[in-house]
Amino acid sequence: MTEQAPRIPSTHHPLAGEQMNGAEMVVQVLADEGVDTVFGYSGGAILPTYDAVFRYNERHRHDDGGDPMQLIVPANEQGAGFMAAGYARSTGKVGVFLVTSGPGATNTVTPIRDCMADSVPVVAITGQVARGAMGTDAFQEAPIVNIMGNCAKHVFLITRPEDVEATMRTAFEVARSGRPGPVVVDLPKDVQNWVGEFRGEGLLDIRGYRQRMESLRQAKLSERKCRQFFELLGHSSRPLLYVGGGVINSDAGDALTEFAHAFGVPVVTTVMGLGAIDTTDDLSLHMLGMHGTAYANYAVEDCDFIIAVGSRFDDRVAAKAELFAPMAEHVAHIDIDAAEIGKVKMVDWAHVGDAGRSLRQLVEFGRHEGFRRDFGPWLEHVRGLREKYPMNFDRDNPLIQPQHVLELLNGLTKGDAIVSTGVGQHQMFAAQYLDFHRPRQWLTSGSMGTMGFGLPAAIGAQFAHPDALVIDVDGDGSIRMNLGEMETVTTYNLPVKILLLNNSCDGMVRQWQRLYFEDRFSASDKSLHRKDFVKAAESDGFAFARRITDKSELADALEAFVSFAGPAFLEVVVDPDAGVYPMVGPGMSYREMVTGEHIGSRDHGEPDDRSDRLSQSEMF
Template identity: 65%
Template sequence: MTGADIVVQVIADEGLDVLFGYSGGAILPVYDALFRYNAEHARDDGGEPLPLIVPANEQGACFMAAGYARASGRVGVALVTSGPGATNAVTPVRDSMADSIPMVVICGQVPTAAIGTDAFQEAPIGTIMGACAKHVFLVTDAQTLEATLRTAFHIARSGRPGPVVVDIPKDVQNAPLVFHGARELPVRGYRTRLHAVQSATPDDRACAAFFDALAASGRPLIYAGGGIIAAEAARALREFAQTFGLPVVTTLMGIGGFDTTDPLALGMLGMHGTAYANYAMDDCDFVFALGARFDDRVVGVPDKFAPRARTIAQIDIDPAEIGKVKAVHWHHVGGLDVSLRALIAYGKRIGFTADRRAWHAHVEALKASHPMNFCRDSERIQPCAVIEAINRITGGQAIITTGVGQHQMWAAQYFDFRAPRRWLTSGSMGTMGFGLPAAIGAQFARRDLTVIDVDGDASIRMNIGELETVTTYGLPVKVVVLNNAGDGMVRQWQKLFFRGRFSASDKSLHKKDFVRAAQADGFEWARRLDDPNDLDATIADFLAFDGPAFLEVTIDPDAGVYPMVGPGASYAEMITGDWIPSRSAAAPAEAKPTGMF
């Protein structure tokens, strides 16, 4: 087999059912091998076993692969060419690294002998991607190609997941090789560390110390992050919370890891978290952090975070996250699912019980006193009303993707999520343009679910070319654009912290007719909504349409995202806006410019 044939065969052996990529000279041997493989292994229905989805550009391809991985839990694969093809993949690779998403990006590269000569479409991908990916391979010895590819998939999915880049020179793709079917690289250090982490469960001594601290607490709170999703630990989390009576707050990346409709759920915490989640964190005396990295958008000022907590306990698969931001009193490095189940088993074995009625009553009072809300009698369409209308129909079962900005936070606040892998968003990197290609990848991963991209007018522009990809492949993706004619989140910061100096956020880009753009790209259902009286009927029609649908909603340009914890502020200083009651003196509507974002 040629090296290119081996690339395709390894992908097939991994059980992938779809690939994403954009062609170019340095990756053509692999594309040709894929064409031949699909022709030789055509299904009885005429379908291809490894369909290749072609996007508008390589960034879109990699975000599709990431959306596929986020929705399915499997490794997503993107095939891109050398030079600009590979550099266009940098942002999605870094995005996936920051959010711990398993992805393999296979890049073509100039022939081995030409590396370092500034050959046509050459780029030092190993150097560029080395700072962005979990691992990067440059295959200069063709005999190691098969083992390298299998190892790339192993590294991407194991431990703390992440993206792996495999850079393959064109001569390696064309080399005649023997296919072995099982080879992997030794990577002994990685495998040793991985085995140690995967086999680690808290022993009886550690469990006893944990439950001693839990017994001494009166107001314990679980702080669950994206690690719950990555570890497939949602069921264990639910059992632990319900067995021992601990309320749960989640990070942006942890949304869906705990059913948002559960009585113990407090929703998202942090800069734009629910007021009651943030107040609960202020009031708790025991924090149990699970797969959460104490991100700055959650913690803010570390010394002011969880000020009454006498104990902070932490479980994470990555030892680098233990105590990185906040000192912890109890910790365990290991897989979340097995670790939680070990704690549950120990707690049941010793008959652990605690009277949490007072704490539960306090949490319910916080929910009742500080509910999420917005202006419900405005003459303009409120974005949260749009999300509530969609949520009433989808009931927490749809897959929601987003771009980045105000619409992202409104979606996080007002949608219900009954299960993991229904909420797909760019968390740590905050990458505008993520939502639409991620929705495409998610729809390929979960053809049985409704996939909705909730986007903003500025964010969707970043990868608006992928509208054509939706219709080209006949995907029933629903796209809703909340249009406030500008960079809404930036404007909100400028209004609050820069005294209304709307530098470059009052966009001159107001002329695009999004509906006509969608129609030009093949959307048969494409409408604009600008009358609040038509909201419910339009949303129902939009979601009921059998096929791709595009809805632009002209929303109130002055609508803000609240609550909001400003830079350098604590949860006690949270700005709750006009519609959410605060339990402290109202924060000033305008603050001294800080230069922080």
């Protein structure tokens, strides 16, 4: 993982020995950890820490008048959590948010669980009532340890004021180490007001955890295991890299690309792994899974050796594990989390360790041993799949197709934008039709699928990358969840671009209702809702706020939208009946994938000569 800033050794900390209250110690540790942006909403139980941030900034004001520790106020605490997540996902650093007790803290449960599910490092500091009032149902009291215990990587409740420093430092250590995740620090108000000596050093004694992390850091592929891996690769004719978000979390994108090119192995990625390899790379087959490209899924059907790296065979990829990659004679798995090995799919070779380090060791061993294997016929085969079954949609429909919007946007951004999304059809269209040249450009709620994620995540990413083009691709259902954060965009004059694909429904729910519930659109039809999103954007101060309903106006509007200098909002009214295809139905195999009317299929539609299908006896 990329760390924020090296800790200052205790013997050199200029403030060691000074008297501080607990809140000031919290803020000083944040500064020592390199935190430059904190997202949060104030309240009574956290006011001492907010005051400490204010006073810290007064003392350390930049020459240009800017605050060394930006304090960003959202419309809702959930927004603060997702802003911190967007910051963390786009940088690899630990995101931080700061909220009050009771409802302030409970409003962050969803982002905490979202970060846990997608392995995102954040530290949430929640105010708590004074220790003497805990357990009395005091005003704005909530049992955060109990509530967050099953949602976070770890929860700390500080009951000894002397532990404030060590707890805060340890929270960052736990959040960023191993498999990253969210850590919650519950901070009673009287602990914030307590005054003591700042030591400038110290961590909590979490010996067992540190021993496990040290084992991971020391984990090295032995010569025997490297040789075993290359024996499997040498016996393979059709190897395939199956790559997940763990490659991005470990900053292993370069190592992955080097491995793929060193040995000529094509790559499919999960929705969380997009950007791990440049999606325009000749070896990239883009996304696999429920809504993966047809050619990626067919490659999975045809491969004989799956090499899983930082991926977990989840239900959106392997709904039935026994049907996933049915022709694969062997499965290898590299992951930082031992619990993922063999959890869903049995493997023949595995290594628990950092993805980047592991891939680099394999490359070094393979080159040193002079490994050679000609996968040329296999590469020609997968290129043929890509040419024969490309992504496509109803290009002749007079209504604006959402795929067309994303295709045009991709032509403008050329794979260089940071893109966040809400959750639903628009999320999958964006995943299918946008390119990403680098890791950490694609920010989406993968495992939890949290509607309302896109806009606050874009805000967090824009604060982390003030000069980058940041676009939130959203849906009318998702954006309503955190619509108040549109005002946050203009409050801070962020050049965030909000592209709203409005189909007047919960599109993915509607698609499932059409396929599996005989067109009974229960609660998914939003056509009677009266929200005027353009007026809402204008009322929040967006100087660029437009609605497009005519297909002929789309290209010019998108170009103006992307090139606008400040915050921009573009609503595109799209076909409510547009479906996301390909689609692998729940519990089905890739062989049963539905490609729709406009993407070729091996079993349905054109082309259908099946000349590209491999049989068990066809070996390269």
